[in-house]
Amino acid sequence: MSDIAVVSDTSTGEDLIYNTVAVSKIVGVQERTLRNYCRLMQKHHYDFQKNKNGHFIYYKKDIEMIKKVVDLKNSSSLTIKQAISEILGTTPDELKDSLQKKFTEMHDINNLLEEFSVFKNEQMEFNKKLLEQLIQQEQTFKTSIEERDKKLMFAMKESMETRRQLAVATAEVEAVKERERKKKRWWQFWK
Template sequence: MSDTSNINFISDISDTTIGGELIYDTVTVSKMLGVQESTLRKYCALMQKHHYEFNKNSVGHRVYYPKDVEVIKEIVTLKNSGSLTLSQAVKTILESDMDDITDTAPIANPDYSKLLDVFETFKNNQMQFNQKLLEQLEKQQNYIESSIDERDKKLMLAIKESMETRRQLAAEEEKKKSWWKFWRET
């Protein structure tokens, strides 16, 4: 796999676009350039000391545009040639490319008012849903309670009827015994 096809393969996996322009994260760029992530961060810190500015994402991590990748690639190549130190390579590349570097546009801020409107709509819909759910749960609870009360009343009535029937049977048994006692005594 050639270097360019490797770069395309990596970018297919983990690239993102903002405003139609590709951006990369630190892991992807380090793989593209064949350097460790810590080495890439070291290069970037040195570039920032020479007034090179990187854009950052919403959580404060650097994002790399294709132009940033090309500049870092040039620095790596110049440094690996062995003729210059890292600091000298950064200074040389940044001074020669300073006019091209300033063309990089900052990441546009999202329209928070639209996001807030969407959130408010969602919040209102969620509150309505929650209210309907609460009403439904209250109806269900009332139904359960009334069903239990009705069942308890029927059960108590059945127990009372059963006890009354047993009393009547016991009284009938007592009468039968009394009738037999009468005949035995005579």
């Protein structure tokens, strides 16, 4: 690798960045072929970095992975797609199944969210009705207490008036008795 042009040093340490021309010479494939391999690898979730112009840039780990794919393809009867699937572990069908499963899970989550939203709205409506009932009960309770207090005050006033009248009547009876006691009959004078 020492006779290959290095694009630049990275800020992450001693790892060097290589361009497509350099990597194609290292792995022994044409530049166009290398780019096609990289696109196929990306379909299998291998992540390549790109520069600000959108061109692939390669680190040592990327070159080693591409070498593994090319060596497997060249040493067996596998196609490049099969070699990539073998190295990276997922086939496009597995990826499609995985994506379909995730889509189904997302759909299920969306259904749950919709159900939760409906439940939340029903709960809010229930809470609103319950609050209205509590307010109505509180008002009824308050009204009944006020009515009870009015009746109690009326009964107390009536009781006090009755006692006052009894006291007056008792006093009048006592006064009459006292006058009669003081008043002597004519025959009682000679006794």
